[in-house]
Amino acid sequence: MYTFSPGPSAVHAQLPQYFQEAFDTGILSMNHRSPEFIAMNKELQEVIRCKLEIPADYVVMFSSSATECWENIAQSIQPQRSLHFYNGAFGEKWASYHEQICGEERTLKAPYEVEEMPDFEAYKSEKPDLVCLTHNETSNATQLPENSLHLVRRHYPEALIALDATSSMAGLRLPFNQADIWYASVQKCFGLPAGMSVIILSPKAQERALATANSHYNALGSMIKQAEKFQTTHTPNVSNIYLLLRTLQDSEHIAVTDDRLHAQWLQWKNFLSENGYELLVKNELIQSKTVLAIKGQPEEIREIKAKAKAAGILLGNGYGAWKDSSFRIANFPAIPLTGIQALQQFLSK
Template sequence: MKKHNFSSGPAILPLPVFEQAAEAVRDFNGMGLSILEISHRSPEFTAVMEEANVLIRDLLNVPDDYAILFLQGGASSQFFMTAMNLLDQDAKAGYIDTGSWSTKAIKEAQAFGTVETLASSKPDNFTYIPKGFAIPEDLAYVHITTNNTIYGTQFKTLPETSVPMVGDMSSDIFSQPVDVSRFDLIYAGAQKNMGPAGATLVIVRKEALGKVKRHIPTMLDYRTHVKKDSAFNTPPVFPIYVSMLTLRWIKANGGIPAMQQKNAAKAELIYREIDRNPMFKGTVTDPADRSTMNATFVLAEGKEHLNDEFMQLCKAANCSGVKGHRSVGGFRASMYNAMEIESVQALVQVMQSFERKFG
């Protein structure tokens, strides 16, 4: 019986990608060698890197004056690398605090310059996206986390500003169109819509680099990786290869517009059931801020004691990964690009069955 994987990450990837990756582990491109053992400087892997780069530029319409990098350390390393490379000690950056990851990014950036929290939804447990906040024009950059996996909120429109933007797009990149030119830097951990854990995508405007006065360690200087095409040291070969396969799959299946349409249909289905079913309650206070990627919900008031019973029904229906983040509890349905709508329908049926049994 099929497993319906609602995990927030590492997350579901397309079946054809798993099949091709598994074959490459045994024999990559008929070389008689595994993708796990070939040189990262071999022509065969260089071709993988080049194709991944071309696919990203094509899918996201990345302008020519931006570099595309594959780094390690996850988005958590980007919390400090962005500030280290873009924020001088005597300069100021603005951050929009919309959840745990942006809070951590703020903490790391404070080591490199002045950080101002321009807006925060923390007083209301990050249940909405702040709006109407002012962005000073003297900032080095303004940082946003476009989608918040833990709290189920998402920026539906970008802040209007003439200040350079930095975007953590770990959980919604490649799920919808994005105007890359609005950003000086975009970063994303691969393990949601792009590939397995281990690779981190960075898209950076080259002119934004080299302006801070501090010494930057070689490995933490974006210019090092721009100059060496992400191969200054051994890159995460297998995660990059699987990411390339996933990007191929996205393009072959209609590109970003098709992903956006598919994701909207899945989100509409799950949120309609959350709103209809008296056993559940959505956690995002403004429906306009609901994430397309991560639907968060809890049991209705007075039904909290039935938490285990709902999880048992999910397990029986092979719906995996529905438990909410440990910091907030409740439930979470993560619906990344590779998830088919049939899996969301399976979860909706579980919610309806729960209503019939306990309502």
């Protein structure tokens, strides 16, 4: 079965080998306070910074999911005024989680249409101290334009900038130094089983988290203090930490991966156009490079997905407002070329 669902998505083909290594060496039963775990985490820190180009003064930590990150940012940063730009279901959910924790009066929502650009300048007078954006909105296959973070920083120079990069991190080359908080679940571009997320904080975000008094589970301040010792606040997902280390060790540098996915994205667009398929999003400036959404009539979409599954190909369902009128194709690093060829052969019929 070839999997093109945009999450949980295809995992790296080498995972059976890595799992066997973890079993044979006792890593699956490793004590997370042991010298062996500390050494593994330290090695992972070096590898992930090198392969993804993460600045040396940013801290890299692990939690259970992007959903936990939504809550943790609100609880640990405790902004006086947060500003949330979104055009799809995941950005909206993040804003709603934040509103539940911090209250309506401290949460400013800034929705915009799918084919439009966010108007970053429009909310300057609100003076938010936290600006939240979804770098890659998986629900509708849109992505922030390249100069977005530069504009956000220019209009909100004092605010912390937070990015949900779940469908971007480990697939696209990200400008980490242009924002303060980045996070992503590993079941997409990282090509791992679900159950862990990576969260990355700038020095400015670290300072804010450490200065904020809170005692909730996995508070960012507590996580930072443990990360300084290459440890965690809780018993972590040791197996996924090991799998992350091994896959990154055997992966290309992010610059190479970014180029490959961009070329595949262009090839996918040409193929879909030549074969009569219509993308959900027309505006090329905001089309996602890692997720393609194809629209159609609900009965047509159901038929395509059912026939694809019978042919051994799992397509992604539509999501949110586009659940019944679209299907999605992941363009993630772990998806093999043979799978892409099989899907294109199927769709061409």
